[in-house]
Amino acid sequence: MTPAPQDAGRADARRNRRKALAAASQALDEHGPDLSLDAIARQAGVGAGTVYRHFPSKEILLEAVLVQQVDDLVETARQWEARSDPAAAFFGFLLEVVETSHGRNHACDALTTRTTWPRPLLVASTRRFRQALDQLLRAAQQAGGVRTDVTMDDVAAFTVGCATIRAAHRDRNGGTRMVRLALESLRASSFVTEGRGFRYSPRAPHGASRCEECGVRLKTRSTGRPARYCGATCRQRAHRRRLGTATRS
DSSP, X not given: OOOOHHHHXXXXXXXXXXXXXXXXXXXXXXXOSOOOHHHHHHHHTSOHHHHHHHOSSHHHHHHHHHHHHHXXXXXXXXXXXXXXXXXXXXXXXXXXXXXXXXXXXXXXXXXXXXXXXXXXXXXXXXXXXXXXXXXXXXXXHHTTSBOTTOOHHHHHHHHHHHHXXXXXXXXXXXXXXXXXXXXXXXXXXXXXXXXXXXXXXXXXXXXXXXXXXXXXXXXXXXXXXXXXXXXXXXXXXXXXXXXXXXHHO
């Protein structure tokens, strides 16, 4: 059945809006908040009038980009909650936030330092993010996986600090390892004494495979069994942990 012209027009409008948002998000990450709507239109492959129709000003476009990025994190939180136990979901999501924030310094600055913020749509999006994070935190605490004296404000500040650690480390694997060590301080003492090391879930949201030991993304194999570790070092580290757990038991 052929779509009605009106439906086809709406589909085109939604598609063009997504293209403009994707181009603006890339431009924000690479060049900062001084977005040019004409440049965004060229990069998106749409007419300038199309961009102006959806986003009449640079500020409106910038807000839409930030809302999209924050809402993507909210969806990521829900995916972690749906597919992992409470503690793994909480820590896995925090690592996902830290990983996602890498290379998005301009977006973080726009969220925290620009005097024109907050705006209504961004306020609502940020509230959804805090609610999703708070839900993960409370569930992890109730499950005994996170210290009960940790608050939402603690987690928010801690995540910003971890993102700084991640960005300051020259080696990606080393940066991830340092973030893991920092996040260990949020664990409840029972999880630490039981020898439960912090790891990514083997299958992260969006279907991306990660090393079970250090959390870095793994290359997808076209044949054979899926890889569990990024290399020999992480494989040996995991083997030593299993031996230590078996000895204690």
